[in-house]
Amino acid sequence: MATQLAAQDAPFTWPSQDTSRVPYRVYTDPEIYALEQARLFQGPTWNFLGLDVEIPEPGDYKTTFVGDAPIIMLRTMDGQINALMNRCQHKGSLLCYKPRGNVRELTCVYHNWTYNLDGELTGVAFRKGVGGKGGVGPEFEMHDHNLVRLRVDVYRGLIFGTFSEETPPFTDYIGAELTASIDRVFIKPLKVLGYHSQMLPNNWKLYAENNKDSYHASLLHVFHNTFGVVRPNMGGGIKLSANGWHHLSYTERTPPNDDATGTEKVRSLKEQYKLNDASVMEHRLELGDLVTNSIQTIFPNLVVQQILNALAVRQLIPRGVDRSELIWTVLGFADDTPDMLALRLKANNLVGPAGFISMEDGCVGGFVQRAAKANPDDQTVMPMGGSGIEPSAGSRVTESAVRGFWKGWRDCMKI
Ligand code: FES
Numbered sequence: 001m002a003t004q005l006a007a008q009d010a011p012f013t014w015p016s017q018d019t020s021r022v023p024y025r026v027y028t029d030p031e032i033y034a035l036e037q038a039r040l041f042q043g044p045t046w047n048f049l050g051l052d053v054e055i056p057e058p059g060d061y062k063t064t065f066v067g068d069a070p071i072i073m074l075r076t077m078d079g080q081i082n083a084l085m086n087r088c089q090h091k092g093s094l095l096c097y098k099p100r101g102n103v104r105e106l107t108c109v110y111h112n113w114t115y116n117l118d119g120e121l122t123g124v125a126f127r128k129g130v131g132g133k134g135g136v137g138p139e140f141e142m143h144d145h146n147l148v149r150l151r152v153d154v155y156r157g158l159i160f161g162t163f164s165e166e167t168p169p170f171t172d173y174i175g176a177e178l179t180a181s182i183d184r185v186f187i188k189p190l191k192v193l194g195y196h197s198q199m200l201p202n203n204w205k206l207y208a209e210n211n212k213d214s215y216h217a218s219l220l221h222v223f224h225n226t227f228g229v230v231r232p233n234m235g236g237g238i239k240l241s242a243n244g245w246h247h248l249s250y251t252e253r254t255p256p257n258d259d260a261t262g263t264e265k266v267r268s269l270k271e272q273y274k275l276n277d278a279s280v281m282e283h284r285l286e287l288g289d290l291v292t293n294s295i296q297t298i299f300p301n302l303v304v305q306q307i308l309n310a311l312a313v314r315q316l317i318p319r320g321v322d323r324s325e326l327i328w329t330v331l332g333f334a335d336d337t338p339d340m341l342a343l344r345l346k347a348n349n350l351v352g353p354a355g356f357i358s359m360e361d362g363c364v365g366g367f368v369q370r371a372a373k374a375n376p377d378d379q380t381v382m383p384m385g386g387s388g389i390e391p392s393a394g395s396r397v398t399e400s401a402v403r404g405f406w407k408g409w410r411d412c413m414k415i
């Protein structure tokens with residue numbers, strides 16, 4: 001249960017006892033957006049930063065964000081992974097302004113302060129002045145000006161950072177059942193096959209909700225119900241972490257109709273529509289089960305995706321109250337054969353900004369955003385599957401996981 005703070009600490013009071021109704025102001029209010037930075041993104045959450053295979057060599061770095069905070073994730077000379085705030089302690093310039101690179105130390109371009117890869121301040125230009133004049137005073141202590149350093153946890157090659165000392169270890173954060181779901185997909189060393197990036201015309205939470213909302217998949221995504229990637233009558237269900245913050249939605253073939261190669265035959269549910277090249281839907285079973293779709297969210301900013309053989313992680317970055325950025329990192333396994341690699345790349349036509357089954361998610365959040373401005377105290381309603389936050393073994397026609405997202409949001413925001 002979220003702690004109710006004094007009115008001056010919370011910009012509004014949650015309108016009901018549960019999370020089945022959400023006031024529109026959460027998508028449009030700059031004050032709420034600012035509070036999310038402090039209480040949620042810099043609060044007790046593990047935020048996805050990137051993959052360890054993206055920084056394989058000592059000195060490799062990649063820049064990213066936790067909420068609005070610019071972050072450098074890097075590999076030190078002894079192979080450790082650090083996450084540092086990408087902001088010089090002098091006057092606040094970005095230290096790394098390229099997406100990636102390889103460095104031995106971090107040097108600020110503005111006045112040349114330098115830091116080692118643990119974020120410790122190691123050099124201040126003109127520290128003792130010039131010709132005995134100028135420079136810093138005797139009270140200046142180098143160790144008072146180290147970079148802000150995040151705690152880091154790496155699981156199966158996924159790198160997470162947190163600003164908070166309170167965040168439990170990552171596997172405790174998501175719980176054993178959802179940890180097993182990551183283990184299920186990332187069975188071997190990973191290889192990055194490429195990236196998509198898209199700007200979403202909506203508040204970040206609308207995309208976060210969209211991923212938890214398995215109920216929309218067979219309705220909004222016409223490709224799904226035309227070609228049967230996801231049908232409401234398929235097997236599967238929804239798993240939730242004990243606190244409701246994280247979820248897994250999955251579908252599986254029931255009954256299996258594989259041919260000898262493990263490939264499911266594509267059937268069109270609308271006879272007038274045919275795929276000229278049905279191989280875009282080829283699915284080779286490789287994870288030891290019949291699961292065709294597995295969408296896992298890790299609160300607040302990560303989606304782990306398996307759709308047929310299309311593997312990816314999706315990182316969600318807020319870009320102001322009414323915009324967000326979605327970065328898809330398309331994955332394979334390091335030992336994929338050329339044949340398997342080709343199959344994965346073809347399957348990736350299904351996903352990404354223009355993906356056959358994901359393009360609508362890039363605009364539907366904008367439809368909500370455009371309508372949300374009016375009457376901010378009005379509320380959405382999410383009655384599917386009741387008003388509670390429970391896993392669902394047989395059905396995905398529930399908004400339980402979305403209500404779980406809002407519980408996580410309220411827990412962090414103390415609203
Ligand atoms: S802002 Fe970095 S050295 Fe001045």
Ligand SMILES: [Fe+2]
Nearest residue numbers: 210217358361
């Ligand atoms: Fe969707």
